[in-house]
Amino acid sequence: MDHIKKKAYLINTIAVVALYLVFFVLIQTKTMNNYFVGIAIMTCIMIIMAMSLNIVAGFLGEMALGHAGFMAIGAYASASFSMALIDSGLPLPQLVILILAMIVGGIVAGIFGFLIGTPTLRLRGDYLGIVTIGFSEIIRIFFINFGPTGGAAGLKGITRLVNFHNVYWVTIIVAFLIFTLGRSKQGRAIISIREDEIAAEAAGIPTTQYKVLAFSLAAFFAGVGGALYAHYQSFLEPSKFGFMFSIEMFVIVVLGGLGSITGSIISAIVLTVLPEMLRSFAEYRLLVYSLVLIIMMIFRPQGIFGRTEFSLTAFIESLIQRKNVKKSIGGGEAS
C-alpha cells in the first residue's frame, strides 16, 4: 500500500513539475505571449474557485450559490492588507507580501464562512441556495456603499503581485490540500453527510460541526482565490462579484462533476478558455458558449467526470497493461 502511494506521489510530482517546465519554457521563449499568460493566470484562479466550491457543492452535496461573496471578501481584505503593508514601507519581497495577503484574505473569508455557515447550514438544498445568494448580495452591496474601499467606483492602486509562476504553484498547493482533504478522516465524514445525513449521524459523526468545517474551508480557499484575483487585476469593482459570477463558478463545478476535483480543474480550464477562443465570433460567442453548456449537460448530466477522479497513476498503469483498460479513466461512475 505504502509503496503504491509513494509511486503515485512520485508520478504526480513529476507530472506537475514537467507541466510547469513546459509553461516556463514557453513563456521564456515568448512562444506564449502575455495574452496567453493572462488567460492562464485567470484559468488558475478559476480552478482554485471551482475546487473550493466543490468542497461544499461536491463533497458536502449542498447548493451554495454565493461563492462570489467569499471571493469578494478575500479580494478586498487581502488588497487592503497588501496596500497597507506596502505603504508602511517594510522592505519585504513581493512574494512574501503576496503570501501574507493570501493568508489574510483566506482567513477573513474563512471567518465569514464560519459566521454565515453556523446559522444557515440548518437549511438544506434550495433553501440554503437562496440564503447563500442573499448573503453574497449583501456583501456586494456592502462594498458598493463602503467608502474606505472605494465604494461603487472600485478599489484602485493594488500592486500587481501575481504572475504565472506563483499562481501556478498556489493552484497546485490548493489542489493538493483539497485532494488530501477528500481522502482524510474529516473529508470522509463530510462525504458521508452527503450520502446520508441520518446514517452519518447514527454512526456518531457530528454533522453540524463537519458541515460548518466544509463551508469555512470552502470560504477560506475562495478567499485565497479572491486574493490572487485582486493582485492580478490590480483594481476591484464590487459589480464583478455579482450573482452571475457565483453561478458561473457553480456551472464549472457541475459541468466538471460534483465531487470530482479533477473534473473541476478540467471544466474550469475549458470554461475559462472557451469564451476567449470564441472571441473572434464577436457577439455570437455567448450564444455558442451557452449552446456548449446545454449540449454538455444533455450528454453528460453527471458532469465530465461524474464523481470519479482522473488518476494519472492508474492511467499510466492502464497504458502498460492493456488488460486493465476498464479500471482506468472511464472506469464507471462511483455511485
Add this chain to the structure above:
Amino acid sequence: MKKRVVSVLLVVMFTASIFAFAGCSTSGGSADVVKLGFIGPMTGDAAIYGSSAEEGAQLAVAEINAAGGIDGKNIELVAYDSKADQTEAINAYNRLRDQDGVVAVIGGTLSGETLAMKDIMVQDNMPVLSPTATAVEVTQAAPNVFRACFLDDYQGQAAANFAATTLGAKTAALLIGTGNPYSEGVSEAFKAAFTAKGGTIAGSESYGTADKDFSAQLTKIKEMNPDVVFVPDYVQTVGPILQKAKEMGITAKFVGADGWDGVQEEYADAAQGNYFTNHYAADSPSETVQNFITAYKKEYDKVPNSFAALGYDAVYAMVEAITAAGSTDSADIITALKATDHAGVTGTLKFDEEGNPKDKEVTIIKIDGGQLKFDSTVVNK
C-alpha cells in the same frame, strides 16, 4: 458504452481545442494596414455604450479609408467586447496587443474597464485614447492615456454655471443616485460650482440604483420648492423621475447631464422644457456635425448618440496623431497626441498635461416637442 464513447470524445475534443488554441500564432498585420484596437461592452446591460461608440469609430475608419487612409495605408479597427467586465477587458487588451498587433487603442468605453487595463497599458506605453471613460483616475499618472470626453466634474460645473447664469436660478435641489459614481461625481461638482456662483442648495435627496419609485424623494423636493432640480443619471432612471415629477405638478426646471441623451424618445412629454449638458447637439449648425449625422444615419439607419460622436472623434484624433507622427512607434504617437488640435463633432479637442480635454465646450440641450434642441454652449474657465 455509447455514453462512455461520447464522454471520452468530448474530453478529447476540448483538450484538442485548447491545444489548437494555444498553438495559433500571432497574426501580424500586413505591412500596408494600420491596426487600431477598440474595447467596449457590446453585450450585457451596458451594451448600448460600447456598441454606439464602436459604430461611431467604425464610421470614422470607413471615411478615413475612403479618403486614402494614413499615407495610403488602410486602417483596420479591431473591436472586442468587454462585457463591461474587467477580466474580459484585460484579456481583450492583451489580445489586441499580442495577437492583433495594434498600434493604438480606442477605449475602454466605461471607466471601470479602463481603470482595470490602465496599469498594463502604462507598462506597455500603448497610445490610448478613451472616447468615454469619465473617472478622474483614468488619465492620472498615465502619460500615454488620453480621453475625448470631458470629466464628470467639468460637466457638473458647466451645468451649475448654466443653471445660475442662464436660467437665473437661486436655489437648487439635488436628486442623487447613491452607489452610482457618475451621479455622485457630477452632483458634487454641481453643488460646489452652484454655491460658488452665489446659489443655495435647498437640499439633496438620494435613491438606490435599483429603485423604481421616486415619490418620497420628489414630495420632499416639492416642499423645498427650488428653482432647479439637478438629476444627473441615465435615461432609464431619469425618465420615470421626470414622469413622476410631472404627475406631482413640480414646476421647477429639471437639469441633467449627458446620461439624459435619448430621453426624448420615450419620455418626450415628461421631459418637455428641461435641459441637460451634452457632448454635442444633433441640430448644431456646424458642418462637421451635420456631415457626421448624415453619414451615420445612412450607415446605421438611426440617430447617433453622444457615445457614437465621441467614438468618431476619438478615431479621427488618433489618426491625425499617427499621421503627424509619421510612424507607428508608440512614443512618437504619444508625442503627437499631446499636440492634438482636432475640430471634431463634439467640439475642439486639445489635451492638457494629464491627457484630459482642455477648455472643451459643453453643449446645453433643451428638450422641446420630443426633439433635442441646441440651446447654448458653456466653456468653464
